[in-house]
């Protein structure tokens with residue numbers, strides 16, 4: 001049976017969104033906050049409920065591996081995740097299942113494509129908060145197993161261009177492994193767009209009178225890229241990724257967005273944009289290509 005990519009979503013991971021949702025897993029409590037993004041995620045979840053999903057594959061900028069791409073390779077993880085920058089907002093008890101078979105398939109397909117890949121098989125490994133936040137916001141019940149892929153940080157070691165090449169190759173390998181798996185799979189690129197953020201926090205973190213984009217130039221870049229997403233100009237997005245990543249200091253430096261577009265074989269259909277909003281000044285969009293739109 002042939003597997004299928006049921007969709008690909010840009011699913012940013014500011015811990016503030018979970019803080020504002022007050023799920024039982026998170027210790028701190030909030031009054032409200034960042035509604036345009038949280039309501040965007042609500043609408044995405046409603047649309048995803050129309051699809052059968054066997055596994056969610058997420059690539060996270062906050063699992064940083066300096067030699068190659070790693071994949072979670074233990075069937076079950078449970079621990080507490082504390083955000084290193086915002087421990088006041090995010091102290092989250094997680095429990096999740098991993099589709100180890102699919103992870104191995106992606107690991108092997110990546111290696112066959114010439115990439116350095118490795119399974120992460122330490123049962124005491126603490127799963128990164130990017131993976132946890134994106135997966136929670138897309139599927140708060142955690143009833144679907146995940147595959148989490150690290151970011152190999154080629155942008156930092158070499159250049160954005162090297163990262164693009166690596167992420168495109170990993171996307172192709174991911175697609176091949178999914179099609180061979182026979183499973184229906186949702187892809188998540190766990191990243192913000194523009195990423196210059198405030199260096200101080202307001203007294204009440206959810207005080208929305210203090211929330212805005214850090215810099216107008218960032219906003220213009222975000223709007224340009226979102227417009228291209230809506231028009232299905234995904235190859236052009238990858239073409240301008242080096243400028244976008246450098247000038248708007250974006251979190252696309254981790255390769256997640258390029259990887260996802262490549263795994264979907266560069267959709268020409270427009271993405272559905274569910275919401276855009278800033279979090280401590282960073283630009284975040286919740287958007288997805290679902291069903292037919294997610295395949296080439």
Ligand SMILES: [Fe+2]
Nearest residue numbers: 013061130251
């Ligand atoms: Fe981040």
